[in-house]
Amino acid sequence: MKNNNFKKIFLPVVFIGVFCIIIRKCSFHSLPKNKFQLFKFSIEESYEENEYQLLVKNPVKCPIGLLLSCQDDKTNEILNKLSPILLEASADTLIRIKDRGNLEGKIDVKLRIGNPDIAIQSSKIKSLPYPNGNSYELLQGNNSNPTHNSNISRYAFDFTMSTGDTVTSVQDGYVIGVIDGYHGWGNGDKWKSYSNQIIIYDTITYLFTMYGHLKQNSSMIKVGDYVRIGQPIALSGQTGQAQEEHLHFNVLQADNVKGGLKSYRLDSIGNYKVKELKRYQLMTN
Known part of the structure; x- marks a missing residue:
């Protein structure tokens, strides 16, 4: 009789617990209707006296590359001879x-961030992306499943930060991109483009650092700002392709790939050698 009573109580509790875990891992958000850009890109066109003019302004404090094309074959031949066009920081x-x-x-302008011909000057990051004294587990490290296995994310780090936890810059540099208007998250590649994020460029090492899945409207900085190592820049969250709350942190270098950036392999981050890190290891800044 006692066993029957135990089953009547225990089994529903287990079912409810498992159901709650499943619900936490499932998203009921719809994909955002609007897409946000890292920065505003200025293009001005004009035509007079049989001459077409295209004025392009670089709004950020890092180099950018321009790839130009046109459906008209003869015009495209001209553009191919010009492309890629490198614009230095804040140049036009x-x-x-x-x-x-x-x-x-009629001219299609594609953008690549950074100058791939500049040699990287460091393989070390002195700080972790959260305040000194704070500790978080390494949820996912380099070259690992499920999501750190592509050119853009291969050497990224995920930390078990909760929504509202403070994110800090790991380097001095200029803010070259901010997206903080997204709300919601989901599973699958379709959500990759809907993460709130910040990108900072170090003009000494030429490395870019990206902070992703940030809380909506939590950015404390704007494009063009110069930030210092350890400076609070945003709050952690769960936006984009994120099954749970965490901070996605990635170090990037300029390369001849789509978008211009690929994940960069570090030797050390904070006080830790990257090759010795283990999943779920507690990391203190």
Whole structure:
């Protein structure tokens, strides 16, 4: 009789517990209707006296590359000879094309962040991306499943930070990208583009650092700001492709890939040698 009573009480409790765990791992959010950009990119076009002009302004404190194309074959040949065009930090360029008619709205401009010809100056990051004295577990490390196995994320780190925990910069540098308007999360690649994030560029080492899955509207900095190591920049969250609350931290270098950036392999981060790190290891800044 006691066993029957035990089953009547225990089994429903277990079922409820398992159900709650499943619910936590499932998203009921819809994909955001609007997409946000890391920074505003300025393009001005004009046409007069049989000359088309394209003025492109670099709004950030790092180099960017421009890839130009056009569906018209002859115009595309001209653009191929020009591309890629490298714009230094905060610089602009004026492109002139004669005798091809009015090309306004017909030129496709793709952007690559950084200059891949600049040699990286360091393989060490002195700080972890949270305040001194704080400790978090390493949820996922380098070159690992389920998500750190592509050019853009291979050497990233995920830390078990809760929503609202303070995120700090690991280096001095300029803020070159901020997205903080997204709310919601989900599973699968379709959610990759909907993470709130900040990107900072170090003009000494030429490394970019990215902080992802940030809480909506939590950014404490803006594009163009110069930040210092240890400075609070945002709050951790759960946005984009994120099954649970955590901070996605990635060190990036310029490369000739789509978007211009790929994940960069560190030797050490904070006081830790990267090759010795283990999943779920507690890491103190």
